[in-house]
Amino acid sequence: MRAVICGVDGCSRRLQPVLKVDPRDRDTWVYPECDECGRPACDEHATVVDGRRVCDRCRRAAGPPLLDLGLDRLTGPG
Ligand SMILES: [Zn+2]
Ligand SMILES: [Zn+2]
Numbered sequence: 001m002r003a004v005i006c007g008v009d010g011c012s013r014r015l016q017p018v019l020k021v022d023p024r025d026r027d028t029w030v031y032p033e034c035d036e037c038g039r040p041a042c043d044e045h046a047t048v049v050d051g052r053r054v055c056d057r058c059r060r061a062a063g064p065p066l067l068d069l070g071l072d073r074l075t076g077p078g
Helices: 058-063
Strands: 046-049 054-055
Touching: 046 058, 054 058
Parallel strands: none
Antiparallel strands: 046 054
């Protein structure tokens, strides 16, 4: 029995399967993972971009560092 764990930024959150192809065979269970590197990533450390799930590690590697400090969110819905 293996646990699938998010390994982004030292995270050790245990992931829940999103799809159980065969509920009795854990090898067929599908876990949320990054579409870029194929490594498991929890919701907190992965973002869906253009329909692809990309972990924080790959997002940092793909683009320039974003200064997401909420400065552009002065006018937003709630
Ligand atoms: Zn990744
Ligand atoms: Zn995580």
